[in-house]
Every structure is written in structure tokens, then in C-alpha cells.
Amino acid sequence: MFTYFFIFSVLLFLTLLHYEFDFDKNSEKLIKTVIFVFLLLFIGLRHEVGGDWDTYLWWYKDIAVNGIDFSFNSIWLSDFGYNFINWFSSKLGFGIYGVNTFCGFIFLLGLFKFLEYLENDRSFYLGLLISYPYLIMVVANGYTRQSVALGFILLSLVNLNNNGKLWKSLLLQIFAMFFHKTSVIGLFLFFFYIKKSKYLLYLILLAISIFVSLLPLFSRLYTFYIENPMFSEGGILRGIMNLIPATIYIIFYKKFEEQHFEERYKDSKLWLWISIFVFILSSISLLKFTFADRLALYFSIIQVVSFTRLEKLLREIEFKGLLFIILIFVYLLSLIIWLMFAVHAKEWIPYKNIILIKLGFLES
Numbered sequence: 001m002f003t004y005f006f007i008f009s010v011l012l013f014l015t016l017l018h019y020e021f022d023f024d025k026n027s028e029k030l031i032k033t034v035i036f037v038f039l040l041l042f043i044g045l046r047h048e049v050g051g052d053w054d055t056y057l058w059w060y061k062d063i064a065v066n067g068i069d070f071s072f073n074s075i076w077l078s079d080f081g082y083n084f085i086n087w088f089s090s091k092l093g094f095g096i097y098g099v100n101t102f103c104g105f106i107f108l109l110g111l112f113k114f115l116e117y118l119e120n121d122r123s124f125y126l127g128l129l130i131s132y133p134y135l136i137m138v139v140a141n142g143y144t145r146q147s148v149a150l151g152f153i154l155l156s157l158v159n160l161n162n163n164g165k166l167w168k169s170l171l172l173q174i175f176a177m178f179f180h181k182t183s184v185i186g187l188f189l190f191f192f193y194i195k196k197s198k199y200l201l202y203l204i205l206l207a208i209s210i211f212v213s214l215l216p217l218f219s220r221l222y223t224f225y226i227e228n229p230m231f232s233e234g235g236i237l238r239g240i241m242n243l244i245p246a247t248i249y250i251i252f253y254k255k256f257e258e259q260h261f262e263e264r265y266k267d268s269k270l271w272l273w274i275s276i277f278v279f280i281l282s283s284i285s286l287l288k289f290t291f292a293d294r295l296a297l298y299f300s301i302i303q304v305v306s307f308t309r310l311e312k313l314l315r316e317i318e319f320k321g322l323l324f325i326i327l328i329f330v331y332l333l334s335l336i337i338w339l340m341f342a343v344h345a346k347e348w349i350p351y352k353n354i355i356l357i358k359l360g361f362l363e364s
Contacts, residue, residue: 001339003351004137007042008335011035011132012328015125019324032112035128039108043140044101047352050142051344057096064090081178082145097354103148103179107140110151110158114301117158118308126311127304130327133335134238135300141348143297149183150298152176157189161267166190170206177210182294184210192270239285241334242278242296245306249275256309271305278302 014031023031050056059082068087074080082103089098115127140147156172159165170190176183187207249256249271257268278299284292307327314320339345356362 001349001351003042004335004339004348007039007137008129008132008332011125011129015129018125032124036108036112039136040101040104041353041355043104043108043136045097045354046100046141047097047354047357049348049351050144051347052142052144053347056099056144060086060090060096060099063087079145079179079181081175082148082180100144103144104140107147107151110154111135113158114154115304117161118304123308123312126324126327127308130304130307130331131301133331133338134241137335137348138338139297142344145180146182146294146297148179149176149186150301152179153183153186153189153298154301156186160189183298185295185298189270189274192273236286237334237337238293238296238300239282242285242300242302243282245303246275246278246282248310249302249306250279252310252313255313259309259313271302274299274302275306 014035063083063086068074068083069078074083082099085099085102089095089102092098094101111128111131115124115131118124118127135147135150139150152172152175156169156176159169159172173183173186173190176186187210190203253268253272253275256271278296281292281296281299285296307323311320311323314323339349352362
């Protein structure tokens with residue numbers, strides 16, 4: 001457990017440091033690069049860590065031995081992106097660690113770009129701290145395919161919010177779908193950005209075409225998650241962790257909208273609708289339904305958006321400090337509860353890394 005608390009402590013220290021000091025651009029860039037590389041090694045070179053480690057290891061070995069199917073059905077209906085990374089890593093001889101490192105890179109790239117989009121160094125490190133207990137530690141180290149899909153969705157959002165090319169954002173969204181089909185839900189975000197009726201019609205036709213073509217897969221998912229429902233014990237905690245910031249954003253929406261004085265910062269209404277959607281999903285998650293828990297995963301970033309914008313909204317330093325203390329307490333407590341009491345926490349404990357094993361510091 002030491003590794004997990006150590007990383008939390010490092011991120012906390014950096015957040016506190018940036019509340020007291022302003023670094024020049026070169027120092028800032030160096031610090032962020034070091035953190036990125038460190039977290040990439042933490043995620044990518046983990047060994048026997050994560051609830052689906054055995055499943056993903058079998059997945060890799062199967063593709064390494066039998067190759068990859070390039071048929072249309074395989075490309076479109078399976079998680080072909082993840083299959084391809086497994087196949088490519090096996091050809092290079094990088095093993096499952098190559099797969100996890102590539103997946104970790106996409107996830108962290110999306111997360112870092114999104115946090116930088118929030119435009120404030122304190123927001124960046126506070127956002128990283130908020131993201132750590134669930135998105136980084138659990139999702140990136142456990143739900144590998146969903147983590148890559150989330151990384152692409154975040155990159156797509158950043159591109160849209162920075163007035164990037166619509167086709168580029170759509171391409172990133174489609175890349176997400178090649179790693180986990182549930183990420184198709186991110187397609188609805190584009191309806192908030194398209195103003196011209198002609199493009200809106202194209203988007204509607206594209207969305208309908210994608211959903212129709214994926215009906216066989218969605219039918220299986222419906223049977224798997226709805227007719228014979230799976231239940232997530234951790235859904236209650238995750239539901240609460242999403243429900244609170246979603247509620248805060250809904251309550252303070254007008255204030256957040258007024259707060260956005262920069263011309264390019266026009267995403268308030270988008271996050272209002274996401275908050276409403278998260279509120280609904282989180283309420284269902286409290287009943288432990290896995291399907292709601294898995295869909296909410298893609299919008300758990302609302303925690304970062306809501307709390308960092310609330311911190312900016314507060315004018316008095318005393319209130320800012322109080323909020324910060326509450327956030328530290330809540331996310332440290334969530335980390336402790338998950339590691340100590342979660343049903344699947346044993347799959348994460350002890351943390352092992354292939355580098356430390358190769359150097360003889362740990363046993364395999």
C-alpha cells in the first residue's frame with residue numbers, strides 16, 4: 001500500500017507548492033514531464049496488478065500465438081484498437097508491459113491535456129490529485145481498455161473546446177470506440193458544438209449509423225448488464241463521489257458561466273448537461289448497477305471540473321483553504337476506504353513493478 005499513498009503524498013506536495021510559489025515555464029514543463037513519466041511507469045510497467053490482469057494477460061497471449069483477425073466484423077465489432085496494440089507489442093517483443101505502457105500513455109496524454117485546458121497551474125495539480133484515487137489508480141491500472149477510451153474522449157473534448165477541427169475531434173472519438181464500445185456515449189458531446197443545421201444532420205446520420213451497426217454488440221451488452229444485471233459493490237462510493245460534484249455544478253452553474261471571462265472558455269452549458277447526466281447515472285450507481293457505474297466512468301472528470309471551478313469561484317482565502325482541506329480529506333479517505341475495504345482491492349495489493357522485480361527489489 002505504501003506506493004499508492006506515496007504517490008498521493010507527492011501530488012499533494014506539488015499542489016501545496018503551487019499554491020505558494022510560481023514557477024517559470026521551463027521549470028513547470030520539467031515538473032509536468034517528470035510526473036508524466038513517473039505515472040507512465042507506474043501504470044505501464046505494473047506486474048500482476050489490477051482486477052483484470054489475468055484476463056488481459058490471456059488476451060495478449062492468445063493474440064501473440066494466433067495473430068489478429070483483420071476481417072470487417074472483427075475490426076468494427078470487437079475492441080480492435082486494443083487487439084492491434086497487443087499484436088503490435090507481441091511483434092516487438094514488449095509483452096503485456098508494452099500494451100499497458102501504450103494504453104497508459106494515451107490515458108495520461110488525454111488527462112494532462114485536459115487539466116492544462118483548465119488554464120490554471122493550481123487547477124492542474126489539484127485536478128491531478130482529485131483524479132488519482134479512482135481514474136489513475138483504479139481505472140488506468142484495472143480497466144485498461146476503458147482508460148484508453150477515456151483518454152481519447154478527453155483529447156476530443158480539448159480539441160473541441162480549443163476551437164479545433166470538428167473532423168479531428170470525431171476521429172479521436174471513433175478511436176475511443178475501437179478500445180471500448182461503451183465509449184460511443186461520448187458521441188453525444190458533439191451535439192453541443194455543432195451550430196450549422198447541415199453538419200447537425202450529418203452528425204445525427206452518423207450517430208444513427210453507428211448505433212445500428214453496433215446493435216448485435218449492444219444486444220449482448222443488454223443481456224449481460226440489464227437482463228442479468230451485474231452489481232458493483234464499489235458503485236455506492238463512486239456514485240457518491242460523482243453525485244456531489246455534479247450537484248455542485250448544477251447549483252452553481254450560473255456563477256460558473258459568469259466566471260468564464262475568456263473568449264474561448266465556452267463550455268459551461270456542456271458541463272451542465274454532463275452534470276445532469278452524471279447525477280442520473282450516479283443515482284442509479286447507488287443501487288450498485290454495474291452498467292451505470294461503467295458509463296459514469298467516462299464522465300467522472302466532472303469531479304475535477306466542478307471542484308477546480310468552485311475553488312476559482314471562491315474569493316476569500318479562508319474559504320479556498322477550507323475547500324482545499326475538505327478535498328484532501330475526502331480523497332485521502334476514499335483512497336483509504338478503497339484500499340482497505342474494497343472487494344477487489346487485493347488485486348492491487350501489493351503493488352509490483354517489473355523494473356523493481358528485474359532489479360531484485362521485489363519478488364515476482
